[in-house]
Every structure is written in structure tokens, then in C-alpha cells.
């Protein structure tokens with residue numbers, strides 16, 4: 001078990017107190033990177049698909065596991081400012097990628113016909129007849145297949161969400 005919260009606390013407490021970790025604590029935190037290598041490799045692969053660089057994807061993977069930027073700085077032996085910058089760029093690229101994904105879905109929404117995503121159904125119908133609804137309070141759009149009556153929902157996300 002890797003105590004991620006414990007590592008975060010150590011990284012935060014020591015850097016707040018003295019500005020620097022002792023050699024022992026630093027080594028302890030850096031050792032965790034070996035234990036996590038496989039996990040971080042596979043998670044960062046997913047992040048790279050969104051156009052993140054290797055380093056940005058690595059930082060994103062550590063953050064996804066629950067590490068703070070201060071912890072990540074010690075684990076990768078780089079400055080917290082550098083981790084902050086990787087994080088900032090990763091977020092930017094992620095938002096752009098997500099916006100593009102949403103736009104692709106939206107462009108499908110502009111087409112005349114709609115195909116039911118349920119594999120056993122696949123009913124094709126005019127989009128205008130899918131009983132689609134949009135709730136402006138929740139930003140959720142809903143539509144229903146007139147053949148199998150399955151209801152589908154999609155949250156409309158703004159790129160800056």
C-alpha cells in the first residue's frame with residue numbers, strides 16, 4: 001500500500017517548515033516512483049492520447065493517483081514551479097481535447113439522421129423524432145429511441161468547465 005496522503009502531508013509539512021526535505025524523507029518519497037512506475041506508465045498513456053507531452057502526461061497521471069504538485073516535485077526531482085507549469089499545460093490541452101470531442105458529437109447532432117447506440121437495436125430515424133430534451137438548469141440533453149425506448153443523456157460541457 002502506498003500512503004499517498006502521508007506522502008502529500010510530508011511533502012507539504014516539510015517544505016512549509018524548512019523549505020526543504022531532509023535527505024532521508026526525500027529519498028523515501030523518490031523511492032515510491034519505482035513502486036508506481038508501471039501504474040504511472042499506463043495512466044500516462046491514456047493522457048498522452050489527449051495530446052499531452054510525456055512529462056505533462058506523467059504529471060497528470062500522478063495527479064490522477066492523488067499526489068499534490070509538491071509531492072510530484074520531490075518524486076520527479078524537479079521544482080514545484082515546473083510541476084505547476086506542466087499541470088497548467090496539461091489542463092489546457094485536456095480542455096482543448098475535450099472541447100474537440102464535444103464538437104465532434106455536436107457535429108453529429110447536426111446531421112439529419114440518428115442511429116440508436118444500443119447494439120441490439122441500431123434503429124435509424126430522423127433526429128427530429130428522437131424525443132430529445134434539454135434541461136438548461138442541469139445542462140443535460142436527453143433523447144429516446146422510438147424503437148427500443150432506451151433513453152440517452154449527455155451533459156453538455158463548456159470547454160472551460
Ligand SMILES: [Zn+2]
Nearest residue numbers: 116121145148
Ligand atoms: Zn433503440
